[in-house]
Amino acid sequence: MSAQPAPAVTFAALPEASPIPAVLAAQLSDRAAGLDLFGRLKAARAAVAGRLAFTTSFGIEDQAIVHAIFAQDLDVDVVTLETGRLFPETHQVWAETEERYGKRIHAFAPDGLSVEKLLSEQGINGFRSSIAARQACCHVRKVVPLARALAGAEGWITGLRIEQSVDRADTRLAEHDRARNLIKINPLFDWSRQRVVDFVVKENIPHNTLHDRGFASIGCAPCTRAIGPDEPERAGRWWWEQQDQKECGLHVHPAGAQSAAIAPTARI
Ligand code: SF4
Numbered sequence: 014m015s016a017q018p019a020p021a022v023t024f025a026a027l028p029e030a031s032p033i034p035a036v037l038a039a040q041l042s043d044r045a046a047g048l049d050l051f052g053r054l055k056a057a058r059a060a061v062a063g064r065l066a067f068t069t070s071f072g073i074e075d076q077a078i079v080h081a082i083f084a085q086d087l088d089v090d091v092v093t094l095e096t097g098r099l100f101p102e103t104h105q106v107w108a109e110t111e112e113r114y115g116k117r118i119h120a121f122a123p124d125g126l127s128v129e130k131l132l133s134e135q136g137i138n139g140f141r142s143s144i145a146a147r148q149a150c151c152h153v154r155k156v157v158p159l160a161r162a163l164a165g166a167e168g169w170i171t172g173l174r175i176e177q178s179v180d181r182a183d184t185r186l187a188e189h190d191r192a193r194n195l196i197k198i199n200p201l202f203d204w205s206r207q208r209v210v211d212f213v214v215k216e217n218i219p220h221n222t223l224h225d226r227g228f229a230s231i232g233c234a235p236c237t238r239a240i241g242p243d244e245p246e247r248a249g250r251w252w253w254e255q256q257d258q259k260e261c262g263l264h265v266h267p268a269g270a271q272s273a274a275i276a277p278t279a280r281i
Pocket residue numbers: 096098140147148150151152154155232233235236261
């Protein structure tokens with residue numbers, strides 16, 4: 014039997030005239046900019062009427078956020094993308110997190126037939142052959158499962174920070190993600206890496222032990238390496254590609270997207 018391609022992923026675009034998510038994002042940024050992490054997440058939960066999802070990859074930022082969600086018992090769906098290529102250390106901190114908080118983190122996995130087709134076309138590590146091949150792998154293993162994880166959500170919480178890369182320099186506390194038709198909330202957008210680390214240590218939050226070995230940003234095992242002291246945080250992701258093209262299709266600013274939020278004037 015031949016493998017069938019996975020259904021195409023589409024997002025309903027908002028009508029151009031609809032101001033509501035953009036206005037809500039701006040209001041949330043105004044109200045929550047001066048709050049700590051706990052307060053920002055609580056404000057996000059109060060501002061978004063429908064389903065609110067948080068996608069974790071178990072990196073240091075995501076561990077800080079999951080702590081603030083579970084510690085307040087917020088009504089937020091904590092989900093992750095089990096790409097099939099994660100580090101054993103990532104599975105370890107995943108298990109430790111579920112045990113620590115007594116909560117299950119919902120995993121979204123890629124479609125099996127699509128993975129089989131991908132492997133038959135490009136081989137087990139074919140993503141190194143070109144940017145297009147890498148993006149094809151990320152599409153099957155990350156982008157399509159993310160679409161399922163966010164289905165029906167009105168809000169999406171992420172661990173993005175401005176300092177992580179030039180691609181993320183315009184990250185705001187709350188943004189209107191027009192392509193996905195939801196409000197994207199980045200409660201650590203203005204935090205430094207050191208502030209995140211200090212928070213995780215102070216709160217005794219489980220962390221991925223790869224961070225102790227020089228891994229700053231942690232994704233799939235074959236596409237992540239440790240970085241040197243002077244390298245940018247995301248230099249260890251897809252290091253064979255150009256430094257300014259380090260996104261996998263999850264976090265994009267599509268044409269027409271609005272960063273309607275009002276950033277606080279004072280950086281932390
Ligand atoms: S990060 Fe690497 S292994 Fe993971 S989905 Fe993308 S290309 Fe594939």
